[in-house]
Amino acid sequence: MNDGDTRVPSRRELLKIAAACLALPGVTVRMAAAAALRISNRLSPLNSKRPKRPHTRYIILHTTEGEEKGSLNKLVRYGEAHYFVSPSGKVLRIIDKSKIARHTGRSMWEGRSNIDNYSIGVEVCGYHNRDITPAQTEALKELLRQLKSIYNIPDERILTHSMVAYGRPNRFHNDNHRGRKRCGMIFARPEIRERLGIHGAPAGDPDVQAGKLKVADPELFSFLFPPRSEPVLAATDAPSPPPAPETVEVPPESPLIALNRTAWHIARERYNHPSTVYVFPDGRRLGGDKIQDWGRIPSGTRVLLNEAEDTERFEGFLEIGKxxxxxxxxxxxxxxSATTIYFFPDGLVRTGAELKKKRSLQRLLKTPPKGTRLLVGYVYGGHVKSRRPATSIAGTKWNYPSTYYRYPDGRILSGDDINAKDIPGGTLIFYQQ
Incomplete structure (x- = not known):
């Protein structure tokens, strides 16, 4: 064909082509849904500070566990989600979808830790054990469709916060373990995933299967990863229909301590938090931080929790005595380990490897003073100097929300709080592996 054979389609022909495209199955429905979804900005003050996410592999679904106004204000203040879906179906943008939001805390999936760095977080106003509203269903379905298309995310990588969160060893569990959160668990239900246009689910927990994590709550684990019915092969050439998803009941959540139901089962990591109140059978009340002997709490003790979880400003820190x-x-x-950092009340900062190696410090490793704080899974980056800025120490992670700075005056700030030009010399930097 030469240049003389080329012609521009007429307006009538273009309209016919457009009409033919609209006639394709599902096109008009998707266009209508996309047009109906209105995303408004309620950007966090931290949005401008947050760095770009290096890779987007997952979508994480959360439930707020509280009422709309208070939950939204908290999410905006701390930049804890990319999107918020209200009971009326209104969708708000809190952190730009290309940036890091601080929404999963201590997390792991497929061997990757700190899933914030690889995921988009969607907070749905509601509770982990209650269905969402029809308006939320429609809005969330379209939002997920768009995000899946933009980032090429398969349904098997649309996960709940309860799937990816994990806990450190504590009084009740000796190992790193699943079960730290129930957040978003309702979105593991097969019938709800189908309503949201999520036609696949993870077949199991890759980190439990790899031996990296233990299962601390078998009931919750079975709910998140329900067994799938195997298709029965019939003596016919016709393909077998796919197995119907099984309906799984939400595990019971009694607030009473019993022989097989510890404080951890009810309150999770908040079992020793001051806002968690224990009402004993004799009427006495104690806050979680006042209880000394966890093994002697009598059966029938009622555990009262805050409706919405408080924000842990330093999510990564763990404290001796708490x-x-x-x-x-x-x-x-x-x-x-060299990747466990100790912050002692007197200002001394050392790694676990240093404490073990130096005889004069071994006593601190054996009996650290109450109030000593630990960062686990962190790199001791060293001191900021005039010719050694934060970017040369932590690279692109210098302003990640999970990166911490210890100023010469003892203050500890996160990447959210830092201005690169204002970091004083002698500041220590700690960033996740």
């Missing part, structure tokens, strides 16, 4: 009485209780075998 999260465990010894480094081994808190960090397990990582207690003496």
């Amino acid at each position: 999260d465990g009485d010894t480094p081994a209780e808190i960090a397990g075998v990582a207690a003496t």
Whole structure:
């Protein structure tokens, strides 16, 4: 064909082509849904500071566990989600979808830790054990469709916060374990995933299967990863229909301590939080931070929780006397690792490996003073100097929300709080592996 054979289609022909495209199955429905979804900005003050996410592999679904106004204000203040879906179906943008939002805390999936760095977080106003509204269903379905298309995310990588969160060793569990959160667990239900246009689900937990994590709550684990019915092969050439998803009931959540139901089963990591109240059978009340002997709490004790979880400003820090009485209780075998950092009340900062190696410091490893804080899974980056700025120490992670700075005056700030030009010399930097 030469240039003389080329012609521009007429307006009538273009309209016919457009009409033919609209006639394709599902096109008009998707266009209508996309047009109906209105995303408004309610950007966090931290949005401008947050760095670009290096890779997007997952979508994480959350439930707020609280009422709309308070939950939204908290999410906006701390930049804890990319999107918020209200009961009326209104969708708000909190952090730009290309940036890091701080929404999963201590998390792991497929061997990757700190899933914030690889995921988009969607907070749905509601509760982990209650269905969402029809308006939320429609809005969330379209939002997920768009995000899946933009980032090429398969349904098997649309996960719940309860799937990816994990806990450190504590008084009740000796190992790193699943079960730290119930957040978003309703979105593991096969019938709800189908309503949201999510036609696949993870077949199991890759980190439990790899031996990296233990299962601390078998009931929750079975709910998140329900067994799938195997198709029955019939003596026919016709293909077998796919197995119908099984309906799984939400595990019971009694607030009463019993022989097989500990404080951890009810309150999870908040079992020793001051806002968690224990009402004993004799009427006495104690806050979680006042209880000394966890093994002697009588059956029938009622555990009262805050409706919405407080924000842990320093999510990565664990404290002696609060999260465990010894480094081994808190960090397990990582207690003496170079990637476990100790912050002592007198200002001394050392790694677990340094404490183990130096005889004069070994007593601090054996019996650290109450109030000592630990960072587990962190790199001790060293001091900022005039010719060694934060970017040369932590690279692209210098302003990640999970990166911490210890100023010469003892203050500890996160990447959210940092201005690169204002970091004083002598500041220590700690960033995740």
